[in-house]
Amino acid sequence: GINSSEYENVSREKETSEEFEANAMASLIDMPFATIDIKDDCGITDVPHINLERSKENERISKDQIKKRKKKQKDYQPNYFLSIPITNKEIIRGIKILQNAIIQQDKQLAKAMTSDGSFHITLLVMQLLNEDEVNIGIGALLELKPFIEEILQGKQLILPFQGIDSFRNQVGFVKLAEGDHVNSLLEIAEAAKRTFQEKGILAGENRSFKPHLTFMKLSRVPQLRKKGVKKIDPEVYEKFISHRFGEEMVHRIDLCSMLKKKQSNGYYHCESSIVI
Numbered sequence: 001g002i003n004s005s006e007y008e009n010v011s012r013e014k015e016t017s018e019e020f021e022a023n024a025m026a027s028l029i030d031m032p033f034a035t036i037d038i039k040d041d042c043g044i045t046d047v048p049h050i051n052l053e054r055s056k057e058n059e060r061i062s063k064d065q066i067k068k069r070k071k072k073q074k075d076y077q078p079n080y081f082l083s084i085p086i087t088n089k090e091i092i093r094g095i096k097i098l099q100n101a102i103i104q105q106d107k108q109l110a111k112a113m114t115s116d117g118s119f120h121i122t123l124l125v126m127q128l129l130n131e132d133e134v135n136i137g138i139g140a141l142l143e144l145k146p147f148i149e150e151i152l153q154g155k156q157l158i159l160p161f162q163g164i165d166s167f168r169n170q171v172g173f174v175k176l177a178e179g180d181h182v183n184s185l186l187e188i189a190e191a192a193k194r195t196f197q198e199k200g201i202l203a204g205e206n207r208s209f210k211p212h213l214t215f216m217k218l219s220r221v222p223q224l225r226k227k228g229v230k231k232i233d234p235e236v237y238e239k240f241i242s243h244r245f246g247e248e249m250v251h252r253i254d255l256c257s258m259l260k261k262k263q264s265n266g267y268y269h270c271e272s273s274i275v276i
Contacts, residue, residue, distance in 0.1 A: 078125035090246035117266020126203035
């Protein structure tokens with residue numbers, strides 16, 4: 001999950017990590033928000049080739065455009081994301097048992113836990129700065145649907161969850177088991193990135209997409225760091241290291257806000273959805 005405190009901490013993340021193997025909204029969080037590759041997005045080669053015949057004026061304009069793109073790139077702070085909600089009660093129940101087992105070992109970690117209603121897989125992060133951009137995002141989500149149908153070829157996308165891992169002992173997550181479903185999910189994530197970027201939306205991240213279901217995040221409780229709790233001890237979840245949590249039949253993809261108030265059921269504010 002994502003919340004406003006994570007959003008405020010993005011600069012700290014830049015100082016501490018080059019890989020963003022965690023959620024750049026805090027010291028190492030669940031979804032890494034690295035900047036998009038400028039070259040990929042804007043068609044810029046490493047060294048802008050300037051034709052010798054081109055006038056100084058054109059050269060200046062070209063440099064200004066590159067500067068603007070780089071600034072836009074630097075200012076990229078995702079505030080929306082595409083979410084696959086986890087709704088299977090068996091998975092949710094299993095995660096609650098896991099969370100309670102961890103809290104019994106260390107009560108300080110209670111507030112670091114992801115709340116029931118907000119379990120999800122993140123497909124894509126993006127920046128939508130105003131209502132017009134949100135509407136463009138809603139349009140892009142609708143355009144994504146036929147691409148997903150083409151990828152799935154009429155088959156149901158089923159995601160089996162098994163085992164536990166962490167991003168640098170800062171973010172605990174339930175792992176997606178291996179299988180063909182992983183390739184389908186990667187293809188859908190790639191199609192989503194392409195569809196949103198083609199609409200002019202700043203979307204995506206530098207590192208490769210790693211689907212994961214977050215159940216706890218130290219960045220949720222900044223006070224823990226002051227108390228000396230800087231890492232999740234893997235021993236607290238070792239009994240669940242190969243636990244089968246169950247399967248999620250993917251039925252919906254939502255365009256959600258990271259910062260708007262969550263719904264009464266604990267899930268993120270949702271601008272639009274597609275059923276798949």
